[in-house]
Amino acid sequence: MDESEIDLRTRLNAETGKLVWPELERHFARGVVIRVDPALDLIDVAVAVAEDDKAKVEAWMQAGRVAHPSMEDARAWVERQPDFWAVVVAPWVLVQDVTE
DSSP states (O other), X not given: OOHHHHHHHXXXXXXXXXXXXXXXXHHHHHTOEEEEOTTSOHHHHHHHHHTTOXXXXXXXXXXXXXXXXXXXXXXXXXXXXXXXXXXXETTEEEXXXXXX
């Protein structure tokens, strides 16, 4: 890991915060939410997205571990009102459901 990646990881980690569904809903409506499997490290995914590491991101997407949430996901979130860890990697808002 080089110094620029450490700086990026540190910055993204500092920008990560908790959100609830009502705060995330408008981003979902804009189509910019990316769901990250809770088994993955949110910051690892954010770094890969920020650095445009297509190989990593595509592998996670093909495995269903990183994806745009479906309408069914949104309905479930409305019912459960979960908490999310979230980080913005413009234009995306990467989220992990922390209540799963």
